[in-house]
Amino acid sequence: MLFKTKLFSRMSLEKEVATGAQYAQFGLLIAQSVVEKMGQRGFSKKQMQQLLTGPGKGRAKEIASAVVDETTHILITVWDRQQEKLSIFWKKYFNHDIDWSKLTLPEEKEGFNILEYIPNCFTEDDIYNKYVEIFGKDSVSEYYHIIHDCIKTQQTRITDNRLILHRGGQGPDAEHLGKSYNVFSKEPLHFMTPIEGIISALRYRVETGEVIRSFIGFHALNIWDDAMGMCRNVDGRFRIYRNFRDRQDSYYGPCEVVL
Numbered sequence: 001m002l003f004k005t006k007l008f009s010r011m012s013l014e015k016e017v018a019t020g021a022q023y024a025q026f027g028l029l030i031a032q033s034v035v036e037k038m039g040q041r042g043f044s045k046k047q048m049q050q051l052l053t054g055p056g057k058g059r060a061k062e063i064a065s066a067v068v069d070e071t072t073h074i075l076i077t078v079w080d081r082q083q084e085k086l087s088i089f090w091k092k093y094f095n096h097d098i099d100w101s102k103l104t105l106p107e108e109k110e111g112f113n114i115l116e117y118i119p120n121c122f123t124e125d126d127i128y129n130k131y132v133e134i135f136g137k138d139s140v141s142e143y144y145h146i147i148h149d150c151i152k153t154q155q156t157r158i159t160d161n162r163l164i165l166h167r168g169g170q171g172p173d174a175e176h177l178g179k180s181y182n183v184f185s186k187e188p189l190h191f192m193t194p195i196e197g198i199i200s201a202l203r204y205r206v207e208t209g210e211v212i213r214s215f216i217g218f219h220a221l222n223i224w225d226d227a228m229g230m231c232r233n234v235d236g237r238f239r240i241y242r243n244f245r246d247r248q249d250s251y252y253g254p255c256e257v258v259l
Contacts, residue, residue, distance in 0.1 A: 030067060079105075082115045089203060090117065093130055099161070106165045106258045114168035116200055116257075119161050123148040124240075127198045131238060135205065141239040144222075147194060151228070154193045154220035155185075157259070164196060165258040170204070171213035172253030180248045181217055181227035191219040191254040194240070197230050200255075201238060211238055215252040221245070 043051075051060065083100065090096040098117055106112075124147040132140055144150045167173055176184060176191075184191060192200070201212045214231030222228050226242040229252075233239050243252075 026071075078113075079115065085207075086115065086117045089206065090119070093134065093206070094119075094122065096121070103161065103163050106163055109165065109258045112165040112167055112256075112258050114166050114200075116164045116166060116196065116203070117161070118157075118164060118196055118199060120159055121161075122195075124151070124195045124198055127195060127202055128240065131198070131202050131205070134202075139211075139237060141233050141235070141237040143239060143241050147198075147240055150222045151194060152221045152223045152225065154218070155190060157193065162259070164190075166192070166196075166200065166255055168200075168204075170210060171251075172216050173255050176253040176256065178248055178250050179217075179253050181219075181221075181243070181245045183248070184217070184254045185219055190257050190259055192216065192257055194218050194220050194228055194230075196257060197255070198240070201230055205238075211236060215241070215243070215249070217243065217252060217254045219254065 087098050087100075090098055096119060098119075103117075128140070128147060197216060197218055205211055211232045212230065214233075215229055216231065217227055217229040220228045222242055224242065225245070227245045227247070228240065229243055230238070230240050
């Protein structure tokens, strides 16, 4: 699972600094454990005096440092690492700083292990053009001249910057394979919209070097009332495409997201 406990599922991501009292309490817990363990070993007064005044005094500081390092390792969760990766990605490629204090983690759901940040200051075309900028114009196969203007309707989202969870990978969710837009759009679930899909495809290629596999359907219709989606062409190029709303193929389907 992405999060260790459900306690963190809907909390703000703002990190408050620990108090002095909390540090002191943690230190007391460590001290109590040390007393208990060392008492079980039956050290003599002379041995303890050597530890307090001799060469062992410097060694004690090394032990304390090791305890802090181990504590840090324990507290850095999978979520913390993903948060760091997202911050680096958006700063490097878009010069955009994520304000984590204003974001809320999506509800935890088994198997949804990829966290995605969706800013409200970029359009689908901004993300698509960045894909071209990073990987070259031959990395894409254009279908829409302006993607954003061709979106007629899509699944509702909040207008603020937000986070989503998804399963990740190169293609549609296994459990939704073969579902046409007419089928999955009626389900009481959330599925990737165009901007969510393009962001996930860009991050996937940046981080793995791989192009997403065909065909991932979006929860969106274009101005011609066709279903929208993304795929990898036979020549390996990334593409935003249009499809029949009732098309059902074993390799086609949507990607579910958790908001």
